[in-house]
Amino acid sequence: MAYGVARKKIQLDVVTPDKVEFSRPVESIIAPAWDGYIGILPGHMHLLTNLQTGVLTIKDEGEEIRMAVREGFMEVTPTKVVVLAEAAEMAEEIDVERALEAKRQAEEMMARSTEHITLVKAQARLQRAVNRLKVARYKENGLKGTSGAENERRAE
């Protein structure tokens, strides 16, 4: 470490029904909480919140890791964060071709749907596909430290 001082860390566990996706102490986390993105540092207050489909950003040792998470929950204590998501994928794990295909299908479904329920489902699918593409593109473009919105503009 540059200043010879070990920075404080917070244990992060990202768990999905299929596996433990991530588990180690990190410096900070930015998570898609129910009403928008929130940042979490060690010593955060107790919090239990719904998570939206979005990008989970993990910062540690000057490195930024991004994950596409599908809706779930997050429990925060001062020393520990548990993210329980339906699915969580690192950029490397995302199949861009498949995500593009899913996006196309979701758009088609939205165009065709006449009922509210199918429209909502299609929207959720589209959101997931776009979210995964977003995370995959961070990796591709090597755009570190830029905001999501900026990156999206560049990717268009």
Place this chain on the structure above:
Amino acid sequence: MENLRRIRRHIRVIREVRHITRAMKLVAAAKLRSAQERAQAARPFARKISEVLADLASMMPDPPHPILKGRPVRHVGLVVIASDRGLCGRYNQDILDLAMQQAQQMGGPEKLVIMAMGRVARDFFRARGFNVRVAHVRLSRRPTFAWAERIANEIMDFYNQGVVDRVYLVYSQFVTTTRQEPRVFQLIPAVPPAMASGGSSLPASGPGASGLKLWKRAIEPSAEAVLNRLVDRYMQAVVYRALLEAEASERGARLTAMTAATDNATELIERLSTLYNRQRQAVITREISEVVAGAEAVH
């Protein structure tokens, strides 16, 4: 001579049987590994979600969720997970025995509503005149979370519609390849295991302390909103985990059964070969002594 031919035919048949049991054994071994890995990988999620739910429920003195509360029981739902196919030793028998035992305790067939997973479970309860409301077959091949979601939602719908007032899950817990434990798990009213044992990540609080805890902790958007989603997800996770445990158990049971069958066949072949050789030798000896006797008579 007739006798010798019969033994030879017997040996050939057993060889063929062994061929099949050995093939099934190899297939079971290969599938067991991935099934076991998936079952173990699914455990942390089920455990964590159970902990979070237990935490939240313990903070609310009177959890405002029907699935946590329970109600007077008129009908009991039994979700029984067995296999689609046989040739897996006592696996199905053990689960069905336990399910029947549970059924007796709950007051017999007329009070029960069966949700059968796997062909064997379905046929068993149908044959005994139980009310089999739902039957899913051919899902043990490779259970997905989407399947579990569907089944869990089905169960919750039945509860909300008043079809059942209490639900148990009967499945087999994978311990080791040679050991599977049939278990009964209470699904509704939901008692997350972490709550039952009091072992959650936060210090437990009595009803009196809950007001204070609500102060110290933020819940967004609201305790009720999180609880509603959490209960759904918890139910799905529990069902998913049970499906995976059952799959691994079935593979393990089949591997054990087929290994035993293959070993038995080998032993039988050995015994028959010894018998065959001894009899052949006896025939040869007799023939020689006849030839010798004949030669002596001529001299």
